[in-house]
Amino acid sequence: MSTAGTGVSGAVAQPVSAMLTGRLSALMFMQFFVWGAWNVTLGLVMQTVGIGSLIGNAFSVGPIASIAGSFLLGMAAARYLSPRMLMVILHLIGGVILFFLPSLVTPEHGDTFVWLLLGYMILYMPTVGLANTIALKSLDDRVDRFPFVRAFGTLGWIAAGLIIGWAGLSASPQIFQVAAVVSIVLGLYSFTLPKVAPDTPPEGGLIKQILCVDAFGLMRQRSFLVFILCATLISIPLAMYYAYASAYVGSVGIQNVGGTLAIGQMSELLFMFSMPWLYRRFGVKPLLLVGMIAWALRYALFAIGDGGSSLWAIYSGVALHGVCYDFFFVAGAIYTGTIASPKGVNAQAQGMLTLFTYGVGMLLGSQIGALLYAQLPASPSIADWHGMWWYPAIAAALIAILFQFTFRVDNKTGAPA
Template sequence: MAANHAQPVSGLLTGRLSALMFLQFFVWGAWNVTLGLVMQTVGLGSLIANAFSVGPIASIVGSFLLGMAAARFLSPRMLMVVLHLVGGVLLFVLPTLLTPEHGASFVWLLLGYMILYMPTVGLANTIALKSFGERVDRFPFVRAFGTLGWIVAGLLIGWAHLSASPQIFQIAGVASLALGLYSITLPNVTPDAPQGKSLAAEVFCTEAFGLMRNRSFLIFILCATLISIPLAMYYAYASPYVGAAGIENVGGTLSIGQMSELVFMFSMPWLYRRFGVKPLLLVGMVAWALRYALFAIGDGGAGIWAIYAGVALHGVCYDFFFVAGAIYTGTIATPKGVNAQAQGMLTLFTYGVGMLLGSQIGGLLYAQLPATPTIADWQHMWWYPAIAAAVIALLFQFTFKNTKTETHA
């Protein structure tokens, strides 16, 4: 028994997996945070919505084709090596297409890159969880380094004055190639063993969808999908909005949101046990409405405090809803033995369906703005997601009922 526990509690293993998470999210954070500002700067503002739609599409396509199907035949470590090395090469090509003449090609290549990248998020989690064995309690500590990697990427981009530069992709490319090479040294965990069901049944999460016969869980999934619509607007348009307010260090400013996320992340299990699922989810949704209302009154003058406050609310917005929602999903799915499928289904509805809708709806709203929006134009736009989030919060408050299942968190 001692031998089984020696590796999971090893400080060296924890350090190796922490480095994995740091690089994994550094790659994403280096270009994602200020992409909207970059595209607006080079004259591709009209394609921001399409660029931020590729992530949700890739999270669906990539997870099915690579994250679930291929993972049954190749080890997670080898998939990480291949996907990050090929992805790193694509990241170096992307800046060459950031021109008005090649805008459509840029979006298509970004989609190709994201189909390679999105499965690696789940693969990194799989490697960490399987390496820790029974000591899964070490996972939140390691996962926090992913958020730290996103923060450092934003601070680096801002410090180097690259928030509006296509060079963000080159920085991400270097990190991706480094992660691909580093992945060769990761623990060689085995692929998931087939569960005796058809590949189609596993890929399409048929048992997880059956959980929605539970009325409370169905309402949660519905509200999670709806709240992801205004979430997508934040990811796509926060950076050009902050830039329009006259804040120069856009990447560093937006990293404040990840800092607050890091603060709240470790408190989630305790808060969940203390208050239960409904209060946390409701606070998260109300925080989304408040954040957008702050953006709607923030400006580059006396109201600049509202911009910083809105960004800082990210920890409450994200952790209180999405982290608490993942815990709640686990309490519903674990007794049925379909936790992994249910978490994948939650990702499908939030980062897939919800954020895809949000990117396109945000694009329609952005199209109503002038070519170079003023801070007043942005303020008007943010009232739409603020009102939408408030309505979703009311819907959740009056339709979601606590169940006994959640007490077994």
């Protein structure tokens, strides 16, 4: 039987596979460019126009949308429309909303801006999962290429930050218009994406999957329960970085805020490729613990940095993002897979992890950060910022200590000890 075009003959199938990889990489690049174009420096924009008191609320909409959007669209609507058609609809509508947002970034319309941003994020957040679904189903048995494809998402985020910084838009509401253009381009591009079938409803019904009933059962294992608890807690100080880092970096006199914060994503990209090897080499607990300690160290560096002789501390804190994020969240996702896969509930467990971290944890972090920021004067000094950063630094250190003394697994396999 001829193997031409089946993937068995590398000479014929390889060019097709390379083209598919390129198409999916472009998808990931634009998907995260849209988010990175406005998310990185939004806090600085809001502080600049005089609505800094609403930063906490603006950064709470993402966690809320992660919960509501994933349930209402990512799980339900995906059974009635193909993933690529959902991508078309959500990104085109989202792009129109993004075009309108800059006119609302004013003291008079600040509350309306936050509500409309929530509406936009409810549309955007499901597209992250949909993009992953399209890529994974399209790659089929070549899922080993997914890390390479997904890396272009991080490159898109980096490119967005560099372009925003280079164009001098870090403190301008026009960041949303840059995102709008790419969102509409992505919506149109999605017409050309591979057509993959909608998900098949799982056994037990949609409600059972949405509520992650089987995944919650995994927390009967003490180690996994401790991990979920610490993952939720560490997401609280994480939210403060996303919400206030840009405002802080701008306050110390750094002009290219977007480009500076993109250093963190470059660091993330570096460690992302090495994470599978590090996980096999050291096991889960050392990686998770190093990730937590890195969060404490990052905030401590922010608490001593300034625009003068200690500027190095700020750049170092930003550059630690790869360790902070990959050593905890990427390693945590791998660990969750090792616990959930034998039970056949990997997708549910990953969804539950996202719910607790990007949902519950970051929502709490955004609101707690808003309370701390409210204690600062209208134009915070470097000393004011230093006092604020010590809170998440101490919190992350305490969470690391809690994790060290309560988490018990086989370090090499990740299985409960």
